[in-house]
Amino acid sequence: MKKTIFFAVLLTIVVIGAMVAVFINARSPVNDRAEVALQRAEAETDIASTEDVSLYNGKKSYVVITGENTSGEKIIVWVPEKDEEIIVKKWADGISKEAAINKLKGENDVNEILSVKLGMESVGPVWEMTYLDDNEHLNYYYLLFETGEWWRKIENL
Template sequence: MKKWIFIVSIVIVILIGIMVNVYLNAVEPIKTAKEKAENIAIQETSLVTMTDFSLYNGSYTYYVVKGLNEDKEEIIVWINEEERTFTERKVSDGISREEAIQRLYEEKSPEKVMRVQLGMENGVPLWEIYYRTEKNLINYYYVDFKTGEWLRDIQNL
């Protein structure tokens, strides 16, 4: 009986080790992208301190970095991964996440907002809102970061 407990324990430890290895290998590209984006943003823009990072995959992949400039103003930097171009805006120059969600609720009737993230399409900084309807259909709603105006939506996926 003790032999079986020992064997089962060894198998569990090996399985946990494999799962940890898979997880670490899965998050490594995101960690690398975050470090790359932070370095680029600090070298090429007025960003001094990074406070947040996200990836946006639209027509192009963008690294979206939030942080502070030398004047302690909150800024956002969109970095086009492929073309290595940058767009920098003050947070105060655009609408907030909450205002973008409010815009969605003025136009649509989402059952649940799943994710809200910054992105860029055709050179326009935007908020991408991923939500589900009461029929559990996937929808995307895009709001202009600067003006808060509706840009486009993709419905019923």
């Protein structure tokens, strides 16, 4: 009986260890990309501190960094995957995350918001919001960061 319990515990530890190793290995390219983008942003912009780093995949892929510049203003930095120009906007020049969510809820039947993140599309900086509607359909809703105007919807997936 003790041998069975010992082997069950040992097997559980091995399985959990393997799962952790797979997860870390799978996240490695994303973490490496974020680190390279942070280094590039620090070298090419006046970002002084970092608050958040996320990855956005639209027509082009960007690492989106929020933080403060050397003047203490909150900024957003979009670092493209290739050696294209970095885009920097002041947080105050766009609508807030809360305002974007309120507009989404005011115009759509939202059951659950899955994510809200900044991105970059051909029209410029956007808020990308993914949500489930009352029928549990997946929906994407995009607002222009600077004006809060609706840009695009992808509904009922």
